[in-house]
Amino acid sequence: MVFSSGGSGSELDSFFGLLKRLADAFGISGYEDEIRGIVVDVLREYADEVRVDRFGNVIAAKRAGRGYPRILWDSHMDEIGFFVRYIDERGFIYLSPVGGWSERVLPGQRVRILADDGSLVRGVIGSKPPHLMKPEERDKVTPIDKLFVDIGASSREEVEKLGIRIGSPVDLDREAVRLAGTRVTGKAFDNRVGTAVLIEAFRRIDPREQDVYLVVAVQEEVGLKGARVAAQQLQPDAAIAVDVTTANDVPDVARQDWVAELGKGPVLKVADGRSASGLIANPRLLRLLEDTAKELGIPYQRSILPGGTTDATAIALTGKGVPSVVVAIPTRYIHSPVELLDLRDAVAAARLVEEATRRITPEWYREHLEEKKLK
Ligand SMILES: [Zn+2]
Numbered sequence: 001m002v003f004s005s006g007g008s009g010s011e012l013d014s015f016f017g018l019l020k021r022l023a024d025a026f027g028i029s030g031y032e033d034e035i036r037g038i039v040v041d042v043l044r045e046y047a048d049e050v051r052v053d054r055f056g057n058v059i060a061a062k063r064a065g066r067g068y069p070r071i072l073w074d075s076h077m078d079e080i081g082f083f084v085r086y087i088d089e090r091g092f093i094y095l096s097p098v099g100g101w102s103e104r105v106l107p108g109q110r111v112r113i114l115a116d117d118g119s120l121v122r123g124v125i126g127s128k129p130p131h132l133m134k135p136e137e138r139d140k141v142t143p144i145d146k147l148f149v150d151i152g153a154s155s156r157e158e159v160e161k162l163g164i165r166i167g168s169p170v171d172l173d174r175e176a177v178r179l180a181g182t183r184v185t186g187k188a189f190d191n192r193v194g195t196a197v198l199i200e201a202f203r204r205i206d207p208r209e210q211d212v213y214l215v216v217a218v219q220e221e222v223g224l225k226g227a228r229v230a231a232q233q234l235q236p237d238a239a240i241a242v243d244v245t246t247a248n249d250v251p252d253v254a255r256q257d258w259v260a261e262l263g264k265g266p267v268l269k270v271a272d273g274r275s276a277s278g279l280i281a282n283p284r285l286l287r288l289l290e291d292t293a294k295e296l297g298i299p300y301q302r303s304i305l306p307g308g309t310t311d312a313t314a315i316a317l318t319g320k321g322v323p324s325v326v327v328a329i330p331t332r333y334i335h336s337p338v339e340l341l342d343l344r345d346a347v348a349a350a351r352l353v354e355e356a357t358r359r360i361t362p363e364w365y366r367e368h369l370e371e372k373k374l375k
Helices: 009-023 033-044 156-161 189-204 225-234 283-296 311-316 343-358 362-368
Strands: 049-052 058-062 070-076 081-087 093-098 110-114 120-125 148-150 169-172 183-186 211-217 238-246 267-271 301-304 324-332 339-342
Touching: 009 033, 009 183, 009 189, 009 343, 033 049, 033 058, 033 189, 033 211, 058 225, 070 189, 070 225, 070 311, 070 343, 081 156, 189 211, 189 238, 189 324, 189 339, 189 343, 211 225, 225 311, 238 311, 238 343, 267 283, 283 324, 283 343, 283 362, 311 324, 324 343, 339 343
Parallel strands: 070 211, 070 238, 238 324, 267 301
Antiparallel strands: 049 058, 058 211, 081 093, 081 169, 093 148, 110 120, 110 169, 120 148, 183 339, 267 324, 324 339
16 A cells, blocks of 8 residues: 555665664663663754653653643553562573563563663573473463573572572563564564654654644553653643554454554544543644644554553543643564564654644643633
């Protein structure tokens, strides 16, 4: 399919360069130092102001000043991972999950453990060779608390000497690479792709016409925490969160159960989560995004996500309430080491967020979103 919204070869190449730099970095929830350092480095170039708040969020601003609605853009920088839970006397390491893993994808993976001195120690998640499995074991999933990491050590002392202790953070050892055409795979595209999208949009936005606060939040995967803290500080007038959403356009999923497809453009989520725990997108902002996409010929998909939610849910419930929407990047195999997406969807999302924000003028805001005193 053809994208009229740009997405030239060199644009996709440079977007992938940024995405790879972000996705390959270490940064499980609560231990985001490496990824945060990269985000700060990149944003310093474009922002009027960049700071790291006490919670660890990066907040960058381009400010038109008074009279303009304060728009919060959010993505999260943290990725799911593990903590070291126990080290046995033979040097095998047991894990405690951080965020929602599917344990089925874990045996046979390589991991990196962040040691006390900041170095990354490599290991593998062991699995039983099929020759040793009893027939009834073969199609059983090993629960996470039974999985163990082998770093090649022979004793607990040897592990500890490398600076690994209970609580050491762990991520998966996986580099982002390009696949056929415009598709790419890697770890932590959830949500380093949203971060790359918003950095790209932020770079282009004009500070004379917009009051934009870009929040690259921590600890999303453990309860939308960083975004909540950031929104409380910033008290925005509206918010756009960019995150991944399930593309389940794969074999064995019936067409009516697809949430989104790769290569069909960014996803405008009408609603997500299950009733109480999710977001119902603000219909006026949703319409603005849709109208913007139509006007510019940017492809997009509308979608309802049955489970899972994003930072927008937490942001929407701060202060007097914040009208919020989500622009999502369709991604296959989310929360696995082989997340897979189409670069064209991401590049189109950056353009859509930038252009829609440009249309949130003071007049538009007053007419559509502002609190109304009726008497
Ligand atoms: Zn996630």
